[in-house]
Amino acid sequence: MDFEDSPEEASYRGHVKAWLAEHAPRHEVPEDRALTENDFMEFARTWQASKAAAGFVGIMWPTTVGGQGGTPIQHIIFHQEEEQYRLPTVPFQVGVGMCLPTLFTHGAAEVAQRYVPPAVRGEEIWCQLFSEPAAGSDLAAVRTRAIRDGEAWVVNGQKIWTSYAHAADFGIVLVRTDPSVPKHKGLTMFYLDMRSPGIEVRPIKTLLGDAEFNEVFFTDVRIPDSQRLGEIGEGWKVSLTTLMFERLAVGGRPAQSPDLRSLLQLSRSLSGGDAIRDSSVAETLARFYVADEGMALTRLRSTTAVSRGQVPGPEASIGKLVMAKTLQDMCGYALEMLEDGGLSDAEDSPARMFKFWYLWSAGLRIAGGTDEVLRNVIAERVLGLPAEDRPDRNTPFNQLKA
Template sequence: MDFDDSHEEAVYRQQVRQWLAEQAPKWAQPVGRKETEAQKMTRARGWQSLKSAHGYVGITWPVEVGGVGGNPIEQVIFSQEESRYNVFVTPFQVGMGMCVPTLYTYMPAEQAMRYVRPAMRGDEIWCQLFSEPAAGSDLAGVRTRAVRQGNEWVVNGQKVWTSYANHSDFGLLLARTDSSVAKHKGMTMFFIDMRTPGVEVRPIRSMTGHTDFNEVFLTDVRIADAQRLGEVGAGWRVALTTLMHERLAIGKAADAPGVDQLISLAQEVCSGGVPLLDNASIREAIAQVYVNDAGLEFLRMRAQTALSKGQEPGPEASIGKLVMARTRQQVGALGMDLLEADGLDSENPKVSPFQYYYLFAPGLRIAGGTDEILRNIIAERVLGLPSDLRVDRDVPFNEIK
């Protein structure tokens, strides 16, 4: 494992760090300031546009589709440095990290540029229409159907937990086109305009009060066969391409509270005139957070080392997501516990970061692979344990009970 950048990486990091120091503070949200959804989206689009104009969007994308043509380690370095600022990038993560790379992989370059460049500038947002009420962790269980009629497909079904669908212009859609074959063989991938007649988006208000997640209902939605990505029935292969392009975000969110915030809070809050930090059990709980974060940092370094050598990070990366989501929830709970009854005051700027991550973390533990799925990956692909029995592997989808 390498703990230091190579000479070329260090030069690039310094270039990125200097540019961000000059530009990012203008687009970062001041701590404690409340924003409307519209204000956040305006800030996100402005920051995306500025990054694109200076070559910090599509860093690893091919030049022929409008990308920078850089390498994965440069994307990692930029993501690491950007995470130091409270800029709002979430609405573009799925599109930039997964949807658009899939699009240009399965579409002629000249055609792909119509969609790539507006997405890079932040003019258009993409979402991923994968998960369904009966197909979350088992993505191959999708029941949304696409029936061919001439040069068109008619789609009916429902998607759920679709991030930022309420702000999206386009989406990648995985649908079942053949129920008479095994579930992994009967799906096809499309992209759709979210304004197409028959597409209805219903925001889901989460415990945080936000509407990042959505239900999407598709009723007799007609899409052209030209919007198909890959061959008919090869949707699973295309979906794997999408997941392989998942964003190389090796770093935590800028606004996520951690050890420093917990120590500061435990020094300020007193019990019987004595700071809580003097309590051994409090110090032990904070130390556990430190240990978790240190382990995550070493995992990030391992992944970064692999990328620096031109290799792909291994399945060990699943450990990082599993530990990160649980740790953020533990940090939120500990921060609120330290404040006792005041921990329920969402208007208190000391409380709000802890409260937000306490409420947000359960969703984080589901998104991008549930804890249970990640444990299976670790067990099978890292530890070499026997795989789960999959009794429906070769059964036609319409015969699965």
């Protein structure tokens, strides 16, 4: 594993650092006031446009589809440095990170020419319509049905946990087109206009009071066959492209979330600075330090693989699994140290930040793969343990019990 950038990587990192230092601060989300959703989206669109103009969006995409023709390691370097600022990147993570690569990999050239540029500039937002009430961790179990009707498909069903569906202009959707074959073989992928007749988006209010996630209902929604991505029945293979890019789009510690430095600062501020001298506090902080270092080194392992032209392996699941749990545990411990002060909602109270991320991190343990699924991936594909028995794998989907 390489801990240092190559000369070329160091040069690129220096270029990125200099550009961010000049442009990022004025696009940061303010800490001293809450933004309305419209204001936040304006911040996000402006930052996205600024990055695009400077050539920092689609860094590793081919130039033929609107990318920069760079390397995966350059993509990683930029996002490592971008994470140092309080920037509004979330609304475009799914669309630019996962939907657009799927679109230009499996769609026609004219499709990429139409949809990639405006999304790169932040003018259009995309969402990913995958999860369903009965198909979350088991994505191949989707029940949203598409039936062929001439040159179009009629879609009926429901998706859930769709980030930014309420703000999205377009989306990619995985549907079942043939229930008479095993579940992985009867799926097809499409892209669609989120304003199509028959689409209803219902926001899901979270514990934090926001509504970033949504339910999406399809009632006789017509999607032209020309908007199909890949062959009929090959939707699972197409979705693997999306999930492969997801490894690079999500999985790291969220920007601005508390880290070990936050806990150290808090412990030094309590009991006149004596809290950090308590042996039990020191022991707990040491455990968090080990977890943080382990995550950092695991990410470096994946980064090293990318820098050598390899694809990040299943070990990337380790970082995501540990990161989400560690973040939640750290925030919970901070609230314990604050005792009664942990109940405060005052703007200047440290409890406000730790409570926010304690609740938010609970969702992280589900999004992008639940803890249970990630443990299976690590057990089977990293440690080489025997795979779980999957008796439904070769059974026609319409013969499976609901």
